[in-house]
Amino acid sequence: MSQAPFARRELTVTGIDDLGAYRVMRVVDPAGERPHVPEPGQFAMIAAVERWGGGEDERPYLPRAFSFARHAEGQSHFLLEDVGPGTRRLCELRPGERVWALAPLGRGFTLEGGDLEQRRALLVGGGVGIAPLAILQDTLAQDPSRAPATVLLGFRERERAAGAALLRNARVATDDGSVGHHGLVTELLAQEIESDPHVAVYACGPAAMLEAVRALCELHEVPAQLALEAGMACGFGACYGCVVPRRGGGYLRVCLDGPVIDAAMLERVDEHAGGVGGTR
Amino acid sequence: MSVEFCGLELAHPIINGSGTFDAIAARQAFGDELLEHFPFAAYVSKTITLRPRAGNPAPRLWETPAGLINSIGLPNKGLDGYLNEDLPKLAEITAAAAARAPAELGAGRPVPLITNVMGASAEELSELVQACDRRAEIAAIELNVSCPNVATGLDIGADPLQLEAVVRAVRERSAKPLIVKLTPNTADVAACARAAERGGADAVSLINTLRATALAPRTRAPWLGGGTGGLSGAAIRAVALAQVAAVAARLAIPVIGMGGVQSSAHARELLDVGATLVAVGTESFRDPAAGARIARGLR
Numbered sequence: 001m002s003q004a005p006f007a008r009r010e011l012t013v014t015g016i017d018d019l020g021a022y023r024v025m026r027v028v029d030p031a032g033e034r035p036h037v038p039e040p041g042q043f044a045m046i047a048a049v050e051r052w053g054g055g056e057d058e059r060p061y062l063p064r065a066f067s068f069a070r071h072a073e074g075q076s077h078f079l080l081e082d083v084g085p086g087t088r089r090l091c092e093l094r095p096g097e098r099v100w101a102l103a104p105l106g107r108g109f110t111l112e113g114g115d116l117e118q119r120r121a122l123l124v125g126g127g128v129g130i131a132p133l134a135i136l137q138d139t140l141a142q143d144p145s146r147a148p149a150t151v152l153l154g155f156r157e158r159e160r161a162a163g164a165a166l167l168r169n170a171r172v173a174t175d176d177g178s179v180g181h182h183g184l185v186t187e188l189l190a191q192e193i194e195s196d197p198h199v200a201v202y203a204c205g206p207a208a209m210l211e212a213v214r215a216l217c218e219l220h221e222v223p224a225q226l227a228l229e230a231g232m233a234c235g236f237g238a239c240y241g242c243v244v245p246r247r248g249g250g251y252l253r254v255c256l257d258g259p260v261i262d263a264a265m266l267e268r269v270d271e272h273a274g275g276v277g278g279t280r
Numbered sequence: 281m282s283v284e285f286c287g288l289e290l291a292h293p294i295i296n297g298s299g300t301f302d303a304i305a306a307r308q309a310f311g312d313e314l315l316e317h318f319p320f321a322a323y324v325s326k327t328i329t330l331r332p333r334a335g336n337p338a339p340r341l342w343e344t345p346a347g348l349i350n351s352i353g354l355p356n357k358g359l360d361g362y363l364n365e366d367l368p369k370l371a372e373i374t375a376a377a378a379a380r381a382p383a384e385l386g387a388g389r390p391v392p393l394i395t396n397v398m399g400a401s402a403e404e405l406s407e408l409v410q411a412c413d414r415r416a417e418i419a420a421i422e423l424n425v426s427c428p429n430v431a432t433g434l435d436i437g438a439d440p441l442q443l444e445a446v447v448r449a450v451r452e453r454s455a456k457p458l459i460v461k462l463t464p465n466t467a468d469v470a471a472c473a474r475a476a477e478r479g480g481a482d483a484v485s486l487i488n489t490l491r492a493t494a495l496a497p498r499t500r501a502p503w504l505g506g507g508t509g510g511l512s513g514a515a516i517r518a519v520a521l522a523q524v525a526a527v528a529a530r531l532a533i534p535v536i537g538m539g540g541v542q543s544s545a546h547a548r549e550l551l552d553v554g555a556t557l558v559a560v561g562t563e564s565f566r567d568p569a570a571g572a573r574i575a576r577g578l579r
Contacts, residue, residue, distance in 0.1 A: 003309065003310055003311040003313075004309055004310055005310070005313055006306075006310040006313035006314050006316075006317050006568060006569055007313075007317070007567075007568070007569045008566075008567050008568070008569070047566070053346060057345050058345035058346045059343060059344075059345060059346075060343065061343055061344070061345075061346050061347060061348065061513060061514070061566075062343055062348065062565060062566060063566060100567075102567075102568065105309055231341070233341055233348060233350075233562075233565045234564070234565035234566075234568070235309075236305060236306055236309040236310070236568060237302050237305025237306065237308065237309060238300060238301050238302050238305060238306065238564060238565060238568070239300070239341065239350065239352070239565055240299075240302075240335060240340065240352045240355055241340045241341035241350060241352065242340075242341075243335065243338055243340065243355075244338065245338075249334070250334050251334060251335060251338075251355065253305075256305050256308060256309065270338075
């Protein structure tokens, strides 16, 4: 696990590009590349340096959590969707403007250990949750001994499905059938597991999708790692706000024990688990 | 910039509010860099209760205009878990932080550990305080009195008579400095502060969070798993300033002021109205190094 420097850093936006319904924001650290390269599944707490708050309703106030979507040539990429005052403000940023970032945080995907390296990687994403699967695909592709990862992505409709271009060779499902398979991405996952159960699943997306992935993998005894989406106040274990119930009792902090959590540690993925009101 | 507080010599006047900075978690997230730039001159633990608590069901947070409502529910390992597992780790972190601190943050000066405890009766609080008294790692004890009394149902800290009696009973159990963390959810916070002083408190700290709630956008039912929560952040700064001023004007014992402090200028205001120390809370969520930034700015 990469640790974060003990300070939020002021990063410069180098690009912000439309990707269907989403935007890809690229940032660099003007102080230069430090030994804080993110691992797949790790995240950043991000806020705009200027005009963060002070808008309608005096929000946003807290930074927002984003998985690293890619990290290459000193640039970090994040996938944004305008769903609230925080994400809206970030979507407005232009190259040259600055953001505060505390990163890299959290536990990412585990790629080694047990027979994980022998299993074909199945990357399953939904909506804006596809972001950490892109950096995961990049990392897995660097290991020539591994079979290419299979990528299955689900979206609501065509405009969002354009986000699939963030990854290579993705099979797409849409709720309305406008692109790819007409139905749920978990239907594609079930087909893949039934045809070859020697797989390891890496998933990120909305709670309902992750719960379906968890249940399917449990049924077929397939190892699964779930990158949970959660609003957070701090991102480093201080506030205890982003908790999800742990199987067998107690809670896990998504920021510190996750965001990538072994599916076996969860009884189920609830819609409200890890939900932080207003922090979007 | 060093400051004396209840017989403790602190490198600067900035500490953390209880439950707003988990030093063990921060060590995991930031590694040794945490120790080299430890942001607080004394470290206050999260609230410890006699028995372990899992905390409230999710969701636990709601962002408000310039603030945050939390309904965390004081998750902790309980007294034994704290003393056996967490306290040695916290003592190691604060000792290393003191040794590695840069000159402007008080190189070499100890970072005392303050343990915050909560109980639903004078008996529970006494047991907690007595156990803390036996541990050399603990420099001072803070009482969280924002808890309903099991017998009366009233928040212990909201009623001056009840508060004075509880503090007096607890006071006998320890010679360590005893800080009473006052609740702002009361008719007359200065009267409660005076009651804590009469009961034998060595210092008071305020303000705790203000009771608040939020409705879920779709269902219109309370959003928070705990129903209501406590408001913190910039939204409460002016309230904090008024309450700290009112309390400091009437007390002979030192006051720890807190509430919405985000900058050295905000800390300076609390010091100007009579606080001896200033605690940073929600701002550490937005910037984990905020305490050090604010302390440097006070020099």
